Amino acid sequence: MTRYEGEQKLRGIERNIRHYKRRALTQEAAGVDSTKARVKIGEWQAAARDFTKQTGIQRDSAREFIGTIDGKQPRGITTAIQKTVTKNVAETIFPSETWTEISENLFLAEGRIPANPTERKKQEKEILQAKILTAHSHTVYLSPEKSAGKNFDSITDGVKTELKHITGNIKTLGTQYKYALKQGDNIFIRTQDKTQQEIYSKLIGETKTLIENDVKLSESSIIYVWIDGENILHQWKLKNIIDIAKSLIK
Numbered sequence: 001m002t003r004y005e006g007e008q009k010l011r012g013i014e015r016n017i018r019h020y021k022r023r024a025l026t027q028e029a030a031g032v033d034s035t036k037a038r039v040k041i042g043e044w045q046a047a048a049r050d051f052t053k054q055t056g057i058q059r060d061s062a063r064e065f066i067g068t069i070d071g072k073q074p075r076g077i078t079t080a081i082q083k084t085v086t087k088n089v090a091e092t093i094f095p096s097e098t099w100t101e102i103s104e105n106l107f108l109a110e111g112r113i114p115a116n117p118t119e120r121k122k123q124e125k126e127i128l129q130a131k132i133l134t135a136h137s138h139t140v141y142l143s144p145e146k147s148a149g150k151n152f153d154s155i156t157d158g159v160k161t162e163l164k165h166i167t168g169n170i171k172t173l174g175t176q177y178k179y180a181l182k183q184g185d186n187i188f189i190r191t192q193d194k195t196q197q198e199i200y201s202k203l204i205g206e207t208k209t210l211i212e213n214d215v216k217l218s219e220s221s222i223i224y225v226w227i228d229g230e231n232i233l234h235q236w237k238l239k240n241i242i243d244i245a246k247s248l249i250k
Contacts, residue, residue, distance in 0.1 A: 006055045013051060014063040016044045017076075021066045024074040031196070033224065033233035034074070035137040042076030079105070083139045085158040090141040093155065097144055102127070105134040111144030119145070126153055129163045129190050132226050136233045152184035159222075161186040170198060174206045177223075181210070185221055192228035199225055200236070207238075208245035217242055 001009070024037035045064075052059050065073060083105060090099065090107070098110040106127070114120040123142075130140040133156055141155040153163040162184030166173045173191060180187045191199070203223065210217060219239035226233055 001055075003057070006057050010048070010051060010057055010059070011063070013044055013048045014060075017041060017048065017064045018066050020044065020076075021064075021074045025066070025068065028074075028235075031200075031234050031236050033136050033235040035077070035235075038074060038077045039079055039137045040076075041074060042078040045076045046078065079137060079139070082137075082157055086139040086141055086155055089158040090143070090155045093160075094144060099141060103131060103134065105137075105139045106130050107141045109142060109144040112142055114145075125165050126163050129165055129188060129226075130154060130156075132190065132233065133188060133224065151182070154184075154188075156186060156188070159186045160184045161188055163188045164190065166191045170194060170202050173199065174202045177203055178206055178210065181217065181221075185218060186224070187221070188224040188226070190226045190228070194227060196225070196227065196230075196234060199227070200241075203236070203241055204245050204248070207241050208248055211242070211245055212249060 020037045020040040024034040024041065027034040027037060048059055048064075051057070087099075087107075090097070094109065094111075099107040100110065102108050108127075112123065114123050126142060130142060133140050138157055140161075143152065143154055152160040154161045162180040164176050164180050164187065166176050166189060168176075173189070173194070177187070177189070180189075189199075207217070217238060219237075219242060221238035223236045223238060223241070224233060225236065
């Protein structure tokens with residue numbers, strides 16, 4: 001291709017980077033999981049690196065920037081890196097465990113094989129929950145059921161994550177939320193017949209109670225919420241919930 005054609009090709013790659021950065025920002029502002037958009041950012045950034053390597057046409061980083069309040073740019077990620085990090089964490093925590101990939105980016109520990117029909121049904125629910133996460137570009141390792149010191153269901157994107165399928169009312173959801181905070185660093189909640197606003201308000205109320213009772217909470221934790229029928233994976237930072245809860249304490 002000519003120099004002009006090469007530069008136009010690079011402009012198109014830059015537009016895609018900006019497009020997915022804006023999408024990631026919009027999704028994060030709406031409390032929706034932005035992983036897919038960030039994976040796309042990573043893919044287009046990799047395409048830009050490869051293109052400049054092949055053609056010698058230099059990238060102009062300013063063309064890949066979008067306007068943000070603090071100047072920070074959404075970071076691109078790659079599924080390959082995410083997968084490697086999660087695998088390393090899983091193998092570090094469970095060094096003698098064997099893992100089987102049962103679907104794309106979903107791995108099951110051999111030590112999680114159910115011993116009876118009740119455990120089998122529980123595992124089937126957890127696999128369905130994990131598949132929601134993997135469908136949104138996350139990598140999930142379902143941890144062994146019986147391990148010393150283990151109190152979380154999975155390692156998702158390298159983080160200990162508790163999975164909850166809550167079929168009860170909003171009060172039950174609040175109780176399970178508090179319990180899950182003791183089990184994993186991140187939490188995945190699958191539920192139904194509740195609105196996003198109703199769930200968020202409940203989490204704020206329960207968090208307020210925990211703060212008033214001097215319970216330590218990790219501000220780096222992420223809460224994933226899937227409401228059946230919405231087809232949206234919400235992603236809420238616990239720090240934001242904590243900040244709101246603290247503002248309500250007099």
